[in-house]
Amino acid sequence: MERSDAGGTRASIADVARAAGVSTASVSRSLRGLGGVSEGTRARVVQAALDLGYAISPGASSLRSGRTRTIAVVTPFIDRWFFGRALGAFESVLQQADLHVLLHSLHGSPEARRRLFAERILHRRVDAVLIMCLKLEQHEIDALRALDVPVALLGSHAADFFSVAIDDFAAARTAVGHLTGLGHRRIGLIGGSPADPLRFTAPMERRAGYRDALKSAGIAGDRELEVDADYTIGGGERAMTRLLGLPRRPTAVFVESDEMAFGALRVLREAGVRAPDDLSIIGIDDHEMSQLIDLTTVGQPVAEQGAAAAHALLAALEDRSRAPSRVVHPTRLIIRGTTAAPRSGSAA
Amino acid sequence: MERSDAGGTRASIADVARAAGVSTASVSRSLRGLGGVSEGTRARVVQAALDLGYAISPGASSLRSGRTRTIAVVTPFIDRWFFGRALGAFESVLQQADLHVLLHSLHGSPEARRRLFAERILHRRVDAVLIMCLKLEQHEIDALRALDVPVALLGSHAADFFSVAIDDFAAARTAVGHLTGLGHRRIGLIGGSPADPLRFTAPMERRAGYRDALKSAGIAGDRELEVDADYTIGGGERAMTRLLGLPRRPTAVFVESDEMAFGALRVLREAGVRAPDDLSIIGIDDHEMSQLIDLTTVGQPVAEQGAAAAHALLAALEDRSRAPSRVVHPTRLIIRGTTAAPRSGSAA
């Protein structure tokens, strides 16, 4: 039970081999739990490694084996509710599988996105990649393919890549359908800008779902009612202020995310406009705060999507020939206190 | 301008050397921008690397140089406001310096924490480490030292490590001082549990600050008024429910985080207890939502702390002999609408 100085960071596989009286090959096999080693040998090796405070050199290991045991995740943001939750669940699953996560945030910058692909930042550095919520362009898909590792997408799809997402189009249809079902005819939209240089998937799909739901209800679209925001609380505030200033106000507003809805609600309160009496509001997400604020929304399972993406990648690593799967998680309408039928004789 | 097949992931430094008609040594020097290479050579090498789609092998490079260009961040959570914001700023600075971030979350698990240190998960894998908000035990400090790389702490301190934080004790004193200054004498606390196995720094310091502020105001402490919660919205709700059920309610409550305060406020609203008329509430953080909700709080600069930690590590990497710095960021009282003087003849 003698333990060498704890600072023994320096021991190499050769030191362990020497101490255990075996070859480095046997040390490698023993420590990785491979077959073809007698129990006696393995025990001696393990003990020697412990005594020397041996820690494998990941660089050497990956140079030789070609595996890094690391997975990169590319995310537009990390300090936003959706991304934090999805990322947390993703990392948790991977950590349990003894894999590491390399975090690469775009911080909302198209330039960072360009650099990531142009400078081959991920090349040979990871065994797999997760891309969050970005609609990939062809050259990006090509660049990812050149990495020659499994790729998974969360929140969007692309042929040949694993993907997990909700049906954003359907979720938006559900939300707006709830509003039309209540009798609303003049329905606003607060959504991500289709012109956002980062090209997020959700805003495009959700806006399309909004328009489609209106059409299904026989309601003519009115571009004036569609206001661009940036998926932040502040953006929701500004957008709702704009909507409130319209000559003909909407009687209900579909907001593409709960966080923007929080901002919208805030403006309403300050303006003395009551929800749902004067104006109905529905979001998407089922953010932790939504229950608190009593916001009607379409809930999506966020952590589940992150975990599913991790499992897909794990399976792909296990069997490189596995066909890319595409999983769509369910959403559900959660009716709370911010939606109701319009007041009769509405349309202020 | 001829470009070989874009899938050329395989080119090695030897291939580039051959194509450029130079040695691998010159390729290495040219591509890393080192001196001692003629401009003509460098140009030819760069062009050859481009043509071949060369990407360096990080494993080989780090095996030889001992540098990984990667920094690990160990965080208790990633899907919480504070951690997401700090992490985002930290990663952003590092990315600009062409370094990578390895994300290791504890997911609130003491077992994950134990494993991290016991299994030497970070050994030789990173050039530096950031630890978020954990009060380190001696054996953990020893383990980190054995890594033989610069270590920075965010939200706590330890001798010999870089650190950046706010003064949690002082922040709590400021918050409670605001309450006593308003005339409150019966002041509750909603705080993290001192028994939390993860041993966060903030709850210990903030509770101590609370007690100290009471003492300074000549108010006898009452343990019944100190309720443990878990820094979540739900925890804030449960804690406030408990406080409301007390025979002698407090007239004001200091909540150790804004998120818990949101929950507390929610319970108040449902119970028909008005803030600040019936009960004052003050938090710590200045969360994005706090302005929205009009919560009085003590603001702390979160992104700034993350960025400062990154810069400290960058400087340490630059000069390994640099003495560990310890920076304390300022906090400031932000008076909004949830605090006021107690009603005369209060103490319900």
Added chain:
DNA sequence: CTGAAAGCGCTTACAG
């Protein structure tokens, strides 16, 4: 079950 040996792809003195 075990070991000798090659080799992964770089970087770094060293020599010129």
Added chain:
DNA sequence: CTGAAAGCGCTTACAG
């Protein structure tokens, strides 16, 4: 300014 060569620390056929 340039190159030949050693060597970082592993893993993996290959042979026995």
